[in-house]
Amino acid sequence: MKNLKWPILIVLSLIWGSSFILMKRGMEAYSSEQVAALRIGMAYLFLLPFLLKYYQIDFKKYWKGLLGMGVFGNLIPAFLFTKAETGISSSLAGMLNALTPIFTVIIGWIAFSNKTGVFQLLGIVSGFGGALLLLYNDESSKTSGANFAILVVAATLCYAISVNIIRKYLNDLGSTRATVWAFMFTGPVALIYLFSTNFMEVFNTHPQAVSSLGYTAILGIVGSALSVIAFNELIKLSGAVFASSTTYLIPVVAVMWGLFDGEIISWLQIAAIGVILGSVWLINFQYKPKI
Numbered sequence: 001m002k003n004l005k006w007p008i009l010i011v012l013s014l015i016w017g018s019s020f021i022l023m024k025r026g027m028e029a030y031s032s033e034q035v036a037a038l039r040i041g042m043a044y045l046f047l048l049p050f051l052l053k054y055y056q057i058d059f060k061k062y063w064k065g066l067l068g069m070g071v072f073g074n075l076i077p078a079f080l081f082t083k084a085e086t087g088i089s090s091s092l093a094g095m096l097n098a099l100t101p102i103f104t105v106i107i108g109w110i111a112f113s114n115k116t117g118v119f120q121l122l123g124i125v126s127g128f129g130g131a132l133l134l135l136y137n138d139e140s141s142k143t144s145g146a147n148f149a150i151l152v153v154a155a156t157l158c159y160a161i162s163v164n165i166i167r168k169y170l171n172d173l174g175s176t177r178a179t180v181w182a183f184m185f186t187g188p189v190a191l192i193y194l195f196s197t198n199f200m201e202v203f204n205t206h207p208q209a210v211s212s213l214g215y216t217a218i219l220g221i222v223g224s225a226l227s228v229i230a231f232n233e234l235i236k237l238s239g240a241v242f243a244s245s246t247t248y249l250i251p252v253v254a255v256m257w258g259l260f261d262g263e264i265i266s267w268l269q270i271a272a273i274g275v276i277l278g279s280v281w282l283i284n285f286q287y288k289p290k291i
Helices: 002-026 032-054 059-084 090-111 118-136 139-144 147-169 175-194 199-205 209-238 246-260 267-286
Strands: none
Touching (some): 002 059, 002 209, 032 059, 090 267, 118 267, 175 209
8 A cells, every 4th residue: 555655645746736727717707705615515515425434423522623624624725725816826826835834833833732843943934934035026916915925824824723633633533534524514614605606697607607617626526525535545654744745746736837827937936935845844854743
């Protein structure tokens, strides 16, 4: 089974690195909020049949952790990322996503009393320096304001909270079972919200409604439901440090899609993401959490 760790790592990086361009394509017809709700709702509907197999659970023990995983790991970031991409490029969103491990260390240190060493502190400081450089040199954030980019930063903070919640409260729960139940909390909320909007009107009238729905379906089913299960399995196969290597590859894929889509990316931005990824390496140098 350990021979599968590299294929899983590469596939996950391609999927998550492509999620930013898929959000952009989904918003060709639907609003940012509708794409986010569709993403969560479709993941929920896809996972619903799995409940027949994974229905048994110690609900009293795990419900807080599952709720936290669903809300901070999926629901809130989905809305933050799509809203952010109304004001910044998909490639910049993908590059800023690399801040997640940095926030993971900070949240673990502050809220869960995890130990933090000199290398981690250096990584945190240099990582935020790279993020500031990245924002300063992005033309879209200059013209639209930095508020949209801050939404991505907030999303990575939510991911970090989710990771620490999983470590603390769901460590002994199977990855598929945890993923299925996490979406049981968030999926109905997302679908109720979706059908309270003009989603059906857009679907029936917009010329790109079907294609945008298709892109969002891939985003929800592959980019959320299946990839979360695969990532948890990757952690079990290879450990958290190896699994966190997706952090290095996701921005590369996002940048390649951005270039293919005609987005302008400067060499200074490439240097900035290099600083951020170097900071992640510093953090992982000693930071070896057990999930």
